[in-house]
Amino acid sequence: MTVRQLSHLRYLALATPKYDEQLEFYTKHWGLTLVQEADGVAYLAAEGSPEPFSVRLRRGEKRIDLVAFGAHTRADVDALAAKLHAMDVRFVHEPQELTQLGGGYGFRFFDIDGRTIEVSTDVELRESRKINPREPVPVKLSHVVFNTTGLDKTTQFYIDALDFAVSDTLVHPHMGDMMHFMRCNNAHHSLAIAQGPHPSLHHASFEMRGVEEWMRGTGKILRSGARMVWGPGRHNAGDNTFAYFIDPSGNTMEFTTELAVIEDEDNWHPSRLDVTQVTTQDQWGTANAMSEFVARESFNDVDNGLFVAPPV
CATH class of the missing domain: 3.10.180.10 (2,3-Dihydroxybiphenyl 1,2-Dioxygenase, domain 1)
Structure with a gap:
């Protein structure tokens, strides 16, 4: 039986100079829900997901800010961090308490191409809901x-x-x-x-x-x-x-x-x-x-x- 320390895809964070236009598109048309916004950073949730947010938008130069994956436990986070250190992977920060929306415990590193990747656990989940029949919003x-x-x-x-x-x-x-x-x-x-x-x-x-x-x-x-x-x-x-x-x-x-x-x-x-x-x-x-x-x-x-x- 396959056992992994990662559990799932958590969220995608993007930066864009077209922040206002992008935010309107994702909320008004794409069907995401704005749960928090301040200082040019918006957190958007998918109604069917318990994740605190599924997309983060930031006003700035166009780029992928990061992609986040969930881990099952704090021990899994620590074990993955140790494994990456042994591979000489470059870290953004070590496992620590996270201060963004939803909190949690995790670390960030650069993948082999230079993208920022986050691994986290123990985030504070939101109350999700079942998507209604014929409702055109993402789960x-x-x-x-x-x-x-x-x-x-x-x-x-x-x-x-x-x-x-x-x-x-x-x-x-x-x-x-x-x-x-x-x-x-x-x-x-x-x-x-x-x-x-x-x-x-x-x-x-x-x-x-x-x-x-x-x-x-x-x-x-x-x-x-x-x-x-x-x-x-x-x-x-x-x-x-x-x-x-x-x-x-x-x-x-x-x-x-x-x-x-x-x-x-x-x-x-x-x-x-x-x-x-x-x-x-x-x-x-x-x-x-x-x-x-x-x-x-x-x-x-x-x-x-x-x-x-x-x-x-």
Whole structure:
């Protein structure tokens, strides 16, 4: 039986010079709830999640501020910190009591590409609720995908450092491996690593209650005037639905639902899925065809936060 010290994806923190526009988009249209705002920093919760917040926005130069993962216990936090020290990973700070919304106990470090990663436990959970039938708001943050120039090296870092496992891989017959889907629990992926021209945010994805709510949410975002890059459709890897949009800062954001759960991890065998096959990208065949122009949307801007800790 697979046992890990990490438990789940906790939140995504982004900085943007279009703070006001971004905040309005995520609350008015995307369906997140503003739970706290002060001094150009906003904490946004997903109504179906007990996490104190799922997205943090900060006014500033565009970048990923950090991605946070949960650990089961304080002992797990300390053990992971010791493991990373033994690997000579650069730390932002050691395990300590956290002072942000929700508190908790955790540490921050730079991954192999320079992104800030947080591992925490004992946060003060909020009171979540069941999402109503046909309600077009996210249940939770589903997964985050990074671009990297060294796919295998970055993937191996997350395997070695945080005990992620590869669930499936997208491959091209001429270009080789393109994306690894990675899990830290029995969800098919909480993280994915994509080969790209530079390190950056590829996309972040939010889980909807079901297909009906996913479609209604997709329609709501279309009516907001946001541009849908790709979708609606259903992936092969993860078996989840997808609809990708561009937010006001140029980040790709996804509505999804029905992500696969791997019940027997010990006997799971990752598939290598050919991206030139239509059914790999979209089982239904309802989305616009994947092309180099669609793929380019998720290259995003070069991340300016590499090896630079966020101010909060």
